[in-house]
Structure formats: C-alpha cells, structure tokens
Amino acid sequence: MTGLLVFGSTGQVATELRRLAPDASFLGREAAELSDPEACAAAILAHRPEAVINAAAYTAVDRAESETELAQCINSLAPAAMARAAAELGVPFLQISTDYVFDGSGERPWREDDATGPLGAYGATKLDGERGIAEAGGQWAVLRTSWVFSAHGANFVKTMMRLGKERDELRVVADQHGGPTPAADIAAACLDMIRSMRKQPGKGGIYHFSGAPDTSWAGFARTIMKQAGLSCRVTDISTSDYPTPARRPGNSRLDCRAIMRDFGIARPDWHAGLEKVVTELEQ
Numbered sequence: 001m002t003g004l005l006v007f008g009s010t011g012q013v014a015t016e017l018r019r020l021a022p023d024a025s026f027l028g029r030e031a032a033e034l035s036d037p038e039a040c041a042a043a044i045l046a047h048r049p050e051a052v053i054n055a056a057a058y059t060a061v062d063r064a065e066s067e068t069e070l071a072q073c074i075n076s077l078a079p080a081a082m083a084r085a086a087a088e089l090g091v092p093f094l095q096i097s098t099d100y101v102f103d104g105s106g107e108r109p110w111r112e113d114d115a116t117g118p119l120g121a122y123g124a125t126k127l128d129g130e131r132g133i134a135e136a137g138g139q140w141a142v143l144r145t146s147w148v149f150s151a152h153g154a155n156f157v158k159t160m161m162r163l164g165k166e167r168d169e170l171r172v173v174a175d176q177h178g179g180p181t182p183a184a185d186i187a188a189a190c191l192d193m194i195r196s197m198r199k200q201p202g203k204g205g206i207y208h209f210s211g212a213p214d215t216s217w218a219g220f221a222r223t224i225m226k227q228a229g230l231s232c233r234v235t236d237i238s239t240s241d242y243p244t245p246a247r248r249p250g251n252s253r254l255d256c257r258a259i260m261r262d263f264g265i266a267r268p269d270w271h272a273g274l275e276k277v278v279t280e281l282e283q
C-alpha cells in the first residue's frame with residue numbers, strides 16, 4: 001500500500017505488515033524512537049503519508065511494572081502524539097492495543113464498550129494510549145487483540161516449541177482463557193481497516209479482533225505440541241502456581257462481532273495460522 005507509514009519494523013505485526021504491504025514505509029527504532037513522542041510526530045509530518053499504523057510498542061509485560069515511565073511514554077505519549085500529527089494531516093491513524101486493558105473477570109467475551117480495568121502497568125499504559133488517540137481529534141481506530149504469535153520475535157509458540165524439544169513435560173497455566181491470534185491475520189485486518197477508513201472518513205473507533213476458538217494457554221500448548229509433532233506432555237496448572245511480577249487477566253476472551261459488522265473482518269481460525277508458523281519455523 002503506497003502512502004502508508006508504519007511505526008515498527010522488526011516486531012511480530014510489523015514483520016507481517018511488511019510482507020503484505022511491501023510498498024509501505026517502515027520506521028524502525030533507529031528511524032523513530034518512541035521514547036521521543038515529538039520525534040514520532042515530526043516523522044509523520046515530514047513523510048506526509050496517506051495513512052499511519054503504529055505497530056511498535058513496549059510489550060515486556062512484566063518489565064513494565066518496574067519501567068512504567070518508559071512504558072507510559074512508548075505506549076501512551078508516543079501514539080497520542082502520532083494521532084495528533086495524523087489529525088493535522090487529515091489522514092487515518094490505526095493503533096494496536098490489547099486485551100490487558102480489561103480486568104479479566106467473568107467468562108463473557110469482552111465487548112468494546114465494556115468497562116476497562118487493567119491489572120498491571122502494561123495494560124494501563126496501553127489504555128492511556130487509547131484515550132490519548134481518541135482525544136487527538138482525527139480519524140482513528142484502535143484494534144485490541146490478544147495472544148499474538150508468529151515465526152518472528154518472542155512469543156508463546158516459539159517458547160513452547162523450544163521447551164517441547166528439551167523436556168518430557170511442561171506445566172502450563174490452564175485458568176487464563178483467550179484467543180491466540182496470528183500476527184499475519186492482525187496485519188491483514190489492519191490493512192483492510194485502513195483501506196476502508198480512507199474510503200469512509202467517518203469510520204473508526206475501538207474494535208476487538210482475536211483468533212478463534214477461545215482456549216487456555218495449556219490448551220494452546222497441547223495443540224502446538226501436536227502440530228509440531230512433539231511428544232512433550234502438557235500438565236494443567238493454575239495462575240497461582242506460576243507467579244509473575246504483573247498480574248494477568250483470567251478472561252481475555254474478546255467479542256469480535258463489531259469488526260465483522262463494520263469492516264466485514266471475521267475471526268481467523270488460529271489453527272490455520274499455527275500450521276503456517278510451525279512450518280515456517282521448521283524450515
């Protein structure tokens with residue numbers, strides 16, 4: 001897509017965007033440092049793009065508890081500054097956000113207008129980013145997704161495949177539920193949304209998008225072992241058996257009907273995405 005400017009270049013989603021939209025301009029860390037929000041805004045004004053996607057973020061969930069100020073700058077101040085610059089140019093801006101804006105209570109899939117309540121610093125900084133973007137006044141969309149995986153970067157699939165080759169048994173949390181989402185499908189959804197927003201200037205807002213069907217981390221791990229032909233046994237444990245600096249939501253299920261209704265984008269079956277990622281990793 002010519003005229004598209006993407007923040008991020010080597011992350012999971014940015015890598016897939018590059019595959020799907022090789023004509024777009026990608027700004028890696030060396031070209032746009034998100035700890036300097038005004039530099040990000042200046043980069044947009046200098047490039048004069050037709051649309052902007054932010055695929056860069058501070059994604060280290062546990063480290064964000066102790067590096068909160070930096071995470072806040074990268075996840076909140078920078079996207080807000082980007083959204084203001086895009087508004088100044090009158091071009092659509094799309095931000096990727098997270099299921100971690102919710103408190104994880106209940107079992108019902110979260111709808112876009114449900115009350116937020118992040119359990120940790122990462123979710124809080126991402127939520128502040130959403131608010132800053134909405135206040136920027138331009139045409140914007142926020143795509144909340146969950147449990148992202150791909151053949152690149154650090155993610156659960158790669159960790160499970162590595163450990164599954166080394167060990168006979170893995171203990172994996174079974175009381176957190178959500179939809180694993182292939183980064184390739186997120187990239188495709190972002191591009192579809194941007195195309196649609198360019199055609200219809202009134203379009204935008206917050207949308208949920210995750211892979212189907214919902215599962216637990218343990219259920220996901222079992223499917224990964226099977227898909228990768230590994231005999232490693234996966235044993236269910238509970239969140240309290242695996243303490244982490246940041247609390248994780250128990251219910252990360254996202255209700256994805258709005259993106260289907262407004263953009264015609266369906267929940268992807270993550271099994272198909274997993275098959276491709278496992279094949280790519282084994283090549």
Ligand SMILES: NC(=O)C1=CN([C@@H]2O[C@H](COP(=O)(O)OP(=O)(O)OC[C@H]3O[C@@H](n4cnc5c(N)ncnc54)[C@H](O)[C@@H]3O)[C@@H](O)[C@H]2O)C=CC1
Nearest residue numbers: 010011012013029033034056057059096098145147148153
């Ligand atoms: N990974 C996951 O499971 C989930 C991710 N998300 C969101 O999806 C989006 C994409 O995530 P991933 O591709 O998985 O992330 P990733 O961790 O693979 O990539 C993040 C990218 O941000 C860049 N970045 C980090 N700090 C930077 C800085 N100071 N200046 C410039 N660039 C910087 C990195 O270089 C990298 O390219 C993010 O907004 C994330 O919050 C949402 C839900 C779950």
